[in-house]
Amino acid sequence: MREVRTLLEAAEVVARLREKDESALRYVMDRYGDNLLRTAYLLVKDRQAAEEAVQDTFLQAFRKIAQLNHPDQLHAWLVRIVVNRCRMQQRTWSWRHIFPTLGEKRLLLESDEPGPEEMFFDQWQSGSVSHAIHQLAYNYREVITLYYYHEMPIAEISGQLALNLNTVKARLARGRAQLKDILNREQEARP
Structure with missing residues (x-):
């Protein structure tokens, strides 16, 4: 029953977005914003x-909502857009090449009471796993994030990133191996 309600809700929101209803855009931003920001x-x-x-991502989604053929895939579509935006940022030159950031900045989310997901993410963010993921090359960071954080199956990641299934599997395996090495080195370095 909940799944049917969610499908109807998604169809209604997408229909309102196609009519350029800004309140629907605000709803989508509230619903998916934190998740996309973490990603x-x-x-x-x-x-x-x-x-x-x-x-x-939200601007592009609002402008190109007509390209979304299946309203029930709104979240996956938004994830694909944000991943592509991140790829574009990784390719372009920016000021951070001149002024690299000093230390790691902690991602702060604005909410009154953190739910279980936020509590887990805060622990994960402040821990060494997040630091280790940031040390990976972008192509490994991408598949690791989609697989573990978004819990996407390998086939869906393959479709999202337009990669061969075996390429995704190889990147996951190499990313995991590199993460393990990084975490082991960090643990050995601790007193």
């Missing part, structure tokens, strides 16, 4: 760049 932050390693990618 972008894990990929680009910078809060400002992540916020910019998410803003661009």
Whole structure:
């Protein structure tokens, strides 16, 4: 029953977005904003760049909502857009090449009471796993984030990123191996 309600809700929101209803856009931003921000932050390693990618995602989604053929895939479509925006940011030159950030900035989310997901993410963010993920090359960070954070199956990641299934599997395996090495080195370095 809940799944049917969610499908009807998604269809209604997409219909309102196609009519250029700004309240529907605000609803989508409230519903998916934190999730997309976390994803972008894990990929680009910078809060400002992540916020910019998410803003661009919502603007592009609002302008090109007619391209979404299946309203029930709104979330996956938004994730694809934010991943593409992050890829574009990784390719372009920016000021961070001149002024690299000093230390890692902690991603802060604005909410009164954190739910279980936020509590887990805060622990994860402040821990060494997030730091280790940020040390990976972008192509490994991308598949690791989609697989573990968004819990996407390998086939869906393959479709989202327009990669061969075996390429996604190889990147996951190499990313996991590199994460393990990074975490082991960090643990050995601790007193």
